[in-house]
Each structure stands twice: as C-alpha cells, then as structure tokens.
Amino acid sequence: MQERYEAAAVERAAQTFWDRERVFEAREDAGSEAGKFYCLSMFPYPSGRLHMGHVRNYTIGDVLTRFAKMQGKSVLQPMGWDAFGLPAENAAIKNGVPPAKWTRDNIAYMKAQLKSLGFAFDWSREIATCDPGYYRWNQWLFLRMLEKGIAYRKTGVVNWDPVDQTVLANEQVIDGRGWRTGALVEKREIPMYYLGITRYADELLGDLDKLPDWPERVKTMQANWIGKSEGCEISFPYSTNTAALMGADGVLKVFTTRADTLFGATYMAIAAEHPIAAAAGARNPALQAFIDECRRGSTMEADIATQEKKGMRTGFAVLHPFTGKPIEVWVANYVLMAYGEGAVMGVPAHDARDFEFAIKNKLGIAMVVKSKSGAYENVVEPWTDAYTEPGITVNSGEFDGLEFQPAIDAIAAALEKKGLGRKRVQWRLRDWGISRQRYWGCPVPLIHCAKCGVVPVPDDQLPVVLPEGLVPDGSGNPLNKTPSFYECKCPKCGADARRETDTMDTFVDSSWYFLRFACPDAATMVDARANYWLPVDQYIGGIEHAILHLLYSRFWTKVMRDMKLIDIDEPFGNLLTQGMVLHHIYYREPAPGRRDYFNPADVEVLLDASMQRKGAILLTDNAPVEWDGLGTMSKSKNNGVDPAALVEQFGADTARMFMMFTAPPEQTLEWSEEGVQGSFRFIRRLWKAVHDQVNAPPPADAVTTEEFDKTKLNAAQKEMRRIAHSTLAKVTDDIGRRRSFNTAVAAVMELLNAISKHDNKSLAGRVVAHEALEIAVMCLSPMIPHVTHELWRELGHEQALALERWWAPDADALVQDSIEISVQVNGKMRARVGIAADATQDEAVAVALADANVQKFVEGKPIRKAIYVPGKLVNIVV
C-alpha cells in the first residue's frame, strides 16, 4: 500500500468505479425489506458555478443516501436543474448570448463540478425544467386546472416598468424605481392567470400537523403566511343619500376580528380601489387625485406598513346596524383592497391604526371596552393611546357588560338575525399569480381569438415550445416581437389568432419536479413509479424556501391528488433546512461611500494578548483593513471560497469532511482555512493508520489466525473492541436518527485516537486493531466516500464499500464487567468509583461510601437518602 495519501488519484478511481458499476442508479424494488428511501436536495439554479452552500446541501443529502443504501434500502437520490429564470435573461442582455445557450453551458459546467465531489446522484434521471419534455406537463396540468376552475384569469395590480415595458417583481423595485432602468414604477392593472391556492388554505394549514418531522420554525412561518383569522363580516346599510347614488338596497361590508367594538365605530375606511371610492372620485377631482396617488404607491407591503396614514372624505355615509346613526365613509391609504372586504370600520378607541388616523383627521373617539381592572373605565380627554386589549363592553346598548368572546358571540348572533352580518373566517393567503411578462420561462398554453376569446391549446398540440434562439435586449418580452411564435390559428374556429406570450412563474417548475424524478421518462405527467417513491423521505434545502416553494409544492401535490394522478397528501416527509456558509468580510474605504472588499485568504488577523481580534492586515501590503463581521459568501463582498479550487487543493473528501464536522447541519457554518487543514490532516492520519496496520511486520507471537480466539482477549483488547463497537452504535444512531453528523465524525476521531494508542504487536492485538479500523472506515464512508473506498480495499475486502451492508455492533463487545460511576454528596461531585456492572443499589452505595473523599463529606452526618442511577451515579444526601 502506498504510504502517501493522494486525494486526486483516489477520488478519480472511486468515481470511475461508481459510474462504471452504476452503483447509484435507483431501482424500484418493491420487495426490498428495508424499504425505499427517496433523498432529495433542492435542485440548483444553473447560475454558472457551484457555491459552498450547494456543497453543504448536497453533502448532507449524500451522507444520508449512502448510509440508507448500506442499510439495504432501495435508494433514489436524483439531481436536476431549475433552469428557467431571470438571471439567464440578464446575462443575455449583457453578453448577447441566448438564455438557452447560457443556461445549458452552465449546466454542463456545474454537472462536472458535482461529479468531482463524488455525490451519489442517479444521473440517469437528470431533469432540466427548460426541456420541453418537462414543461409540457406544466402546460398540461395548467389546462386541467383551468377546466376545473382552479386556474383562472383576473385583472390584477402589478409593478410596471414603463421603459422596459415589463412587469417587475417586488424585489426589483428599488425606492419606487425599476432596478435596471431607474424609471418610476407604475401600478398597473393587467390580466393575469391565477392558481386558486386559497381553496386549499384550510387543508394546507391543517395538514401541517401531519408533518412531525418538519422544523417547527418552518411550520410556524407557513401558518403565519396562510394567516387564518376568525371574525365577523358586518354590513353597514347605505344612508339615504348614498343609496340614491350607489343603489337602493346597498350595504358596505367590512371584516373585523373585533365585533365587540362595533359601537365604537366613528368612521368607515375603504381602500382606494373600492367601488365606492371610484363612485365618489368621479364626482370630486380632489378625491380622485388622492385615489390616484394611493394607487401609484409601492406594492411592497413593508413600505405600506411605514407609510404615513392619509385619508379623505368621500361624502358618502352608512348607517350603524344597531343604532342607525350615520357614519362617514373615508378613503384611506392604510386599507388593503385584497384583504377582507377592502373596507374596515374605524374604531379609534381600540385600534392603534384607527387611533392614529382619527387623531390626524380630527375624528371622534368613542370608548366601548373597559379593562377588567377598571384602568380605562373613566378615560378623560385628551386621548393619548388606543386601548387594544380585550375587556368588558360598555356604551354598547343591550350588549353592555359582556366579556370579549361572549360580546362577539352576542353581536354576531344579533347581526345574523337582522341579516346584516355573520361569523366567518378570513385568510391572509392570496391566490398565486403565475403570469410573467418574461421570455425565459414556460409558455402559458393559451390562444387569444377575436371571435372565441381565450382558447386553450389542445392537448395534442402540447407542448407549446419556447423558441430558444431569442436574445432579450431589455425592452420587454422578445416573444412579443416574434411573429413565428405568436401568430397562430384559433383551435376552435380556425381564424387568425394570437398566442399568449406570457410565461409562467418559475416556482411552477419547481412545484412538482420531485414527482417527475420518480419517472423521468414517463409518457404521461407521472406514472405508478411516483406512488412507489413518493413522498420524499428526506428533503434538504435552504430556509429561504420555507414559505413559497414548500407551500406551492404542497398545494400542487394536493391538486394532483384530487385529479387522481398521485395518492399522497403531502410531498415531503422529513425536512432539513441547512444553515448558510459564512466567511469574514474585509474592506477598505478609499473614498467616502466606496468600499473595496478583500478576500479573507489575503488577510491576516491580528490578535491581542487575550486572543481577542484586534485588527487585520492585507498580506500584499501589510496595511490594515477593516473587519465587517461574518456574512454569507458572495461576490459583492469578495468573501467566497471556490469549491473547485478547494477540491483541487485538498480533494472532495476534505471539503465534505469539513462541512460535516464543523457545525451541526441546521446551523450556520463559519468557514475556516485552519478547519479545512484540520480535516485534511485527519484523513491523512486515517490513511497512515491503515497503512501501518497493513504494512506492519508479522506479529511477535506464534499464534496463527486460525487459532485466534476472540473470547480470550486481554483487558486492553476487550476495551479496544468495546470502544470500536460503541462507536459504531453511536455513528449509526447519529446519522440514521439524529442527523448529527458532527458528533458522528467526532466519535470516529476518538476511535482513531484509541487505535493509535492500542498495542498491536501480538496477533490478537493486530486482529482487534484491524476490526477497529474497518469500523472507523465504514463509519466515515458516507462522509468521505472516496478515501474509505480505497482503504476498505486495502483492509482486504473484495466487495466495494458502497455495496457492503452496514454492520450491526457486536453486543458481546459492548458488555462490560465493571463500570465507573460518579459519586455525589448532596448533589456535588465527590468521587469516581468502579463497581460491578450488575451491582445493586446497596452494593453501589457501599462502594461509594468506602471512598475516602466521600467519607470526608459524609463523616458524622446522618444519611437521609441515597439515590442510585444504574450505570451512572450515586448521590448521597446527608
């Protein structure tokens, strides 16, 4: 065996073997006793190069996949490309290369990078969402949704860049201007296609309880996003003059969770888009100007939240449902058309927003809830704050003196009797608008005919193929300038018609790719293999997808279930959200407002006497640089580490080892050059340990292998076996159940430390060491598969390690005759004593009391109680 560890050669050989033997091609093996294991890492956007976040993500998945395979499971770990999206168009605008070419070149490069890291992907199932064979099923299912009314067309409000003639996502609007053009963004109402995710709101919320292996954090985020509110819908009849204009039997509907404050309503507030606002604006130019101003504002919710509250009278009024008193209707910029009824009752005394609005506009404030302690019972003007806690109703006519919930119940019942209201649930979740005025995406399969209207493309004409040679120039969607794409015949009447040029949100592509991986060559959208592999047993990805992607996928799955295409309710069983990869950020400010960032590899950190960071210098000129803390690796902060360079310098195994050992998978991981070195050093030590074992001179004693009897080991050899097998037990549990890879690696490090101290000059010692090394190599194989592949062979195995069955610990090796336990006196540690493993409480206590140091603390005091935790400790209470 070669003495030197050479990563490149070892890794090439192992990867060649896995490829040639098709070790990781998935097979639907319904008879497999251990069952199936579908391990999925979120597929990447092909941006150009892999970054460390990818490496971390895919290493976690790979460890679990390789482990499951060795447990005898039928394993599927696929990989593909989330290949549609904006960066390809931006690259096209910059470089003049069609997005298709740019994307496919990136895929080729990144695939080679993934292969160099030795991930056990089944490449025969590779998918790119920009392939017509994939996205035709987006189109097919969209048409099915359209038939069922789950997909529909509606005119909605969007951010519109008037220069680029395109819709912008909220993230692309910076200070009210288009990020590329700098033009003032308009709110525009254009027709869009929506998917009715709100129909599934109840189930999407309720089924979160069926996901015990999802992080609580993610479930809470989804629940908040879905946002269930139980409240009342209340109708305020129009006053006489309003009815004259708006219709005789009209009412203004509001939604409220605080029906108990109904008698405190002193004004009504409606959104700028509300029909009453339109009617009022038509009669009042000043009001119309205000409405226009509101509508022009940002659609970003965070901006809306910090906006100053503004409003104007409409001149209309409505009547209180119980008192019949007229209440003025205002247009207010803080009311959202899309939530509830687009109108609220203003109760300044008991709502902070209404309070601010009322003070500003000098509206009345009527207290109708007092605190139980009476603190607010006798409020005297001037008002300083709203009282928003639940309390007891006052000044509310027949409903006085009721607590929060009874008050709501009584008022809702009375309203229902009058036909002016009812209890109902309101959701925060909105339907999912999927239209994008973009080129590089899946075409919406519809045709606009002057006679027939919007006509679906017939199934036998799918897919509607996106032309791949176009180069966007930044001004609008190039499909609109491509007659060969948009000119078509109406499928219904045969007349000249125009093809829809909008494409679908790329989140559609990723909402079902996990199903297609089960049957990438199916002639239908999915086939029976989907029901074999799904649900995904382990899904791994970044927390940034906690809401959108994971919610859309859950929705899409339920839609496909209702269409009887699949059997499952939920797509992902266990979810692991891996932490980000961070590195130090260094910069200089050569001029105010300008920052030059320096890569941490070129910076040396200076420490003071107590090891605290006191500064840093740039290695090239020895002059100081500023430290800006830790941040995610990014180009703009110049703090990235290139995976390709890392693999070249140290090998894939070192990169994987560092990722797995340095931090638990869910936490952020701080990059450290020294840590990488440490991982490399450990692999080299492991290599040397196996080398020394395999190349050692023959044992000193005369016993042959045949005569060796493992029941006749000396104490040190027994202890070596115990350590080896308990390490195996711990690693099995750490990977399989706890997903605690860092402690699994640490346990093997301890094992290797023990092996290096172990005396292997005798045959028995040699055999025990050999077995311990086999265990160390097997335990590390999911994390560092290349080097362990080679070492397993060197340890004398013909079968490749990836094809071996994971060992079960030898129960005999774990048995101990005597154990060490801790002795406490009054809960304080006083001694460690050895006792027989099967000692009774009395025996254990007797041994404990015999200890001199224990005696010192017990001496002369009566023993009140003795507690014995078998195998762990004795606590003597005096």
Place this chain on the structure above:
RNA sequence: GCCCCGGUGGCGGAAUUGGUAGACGCAACGGACUUAAAAUCCGUCGGCUUUAAAAUGCCAUGCCGGUUCGAUUCCGGCCCGGGGCACCA
C-alpha cells in the same frame, strides 16, 4: 407590534430522557525529531484558591428567582443577538 430560534473556554462546537459541564477539532504554548524549515509525534490548555509540585476545595453554561437529592437541560421574569411576518382590520 406579533411570532420563532439562539446565548456554554481564545474560537467552532459536545453534553441524546434532569445525572461527570467543556467530548472532538481549531488556535496558542512547551517539548522531541531536523543543519534549518515544513510535516509528524508527545505534552499543557475555563477562572480562582492552596501548593515546591500535586491532590483538594471554591466559582463558572447571558442575568434574577423557582422546582428538584441533583438544572446547560424544566418553570417564571428580565437582558442581549439573529430570523420571519407586518397598516391583515
């Protein structure tokens, strides 16, 4: 404002069901080997007290309190850091 997560040596982290706090690694320091360096190997490594050296003892898991024979772990109240949602009526 609401919700969630976290706070342990110089650093990353460990302690799995309430039972030895600091595993394992990094950095640092001392030593061996070497002409030298790198690499490697051996040793020390939370603070304080005592000591020739040790043993022993005391303190210590953000702060304050509680439950318990025993609390990093459970409960209550605070402080700090990070994240999510946010005129959601």
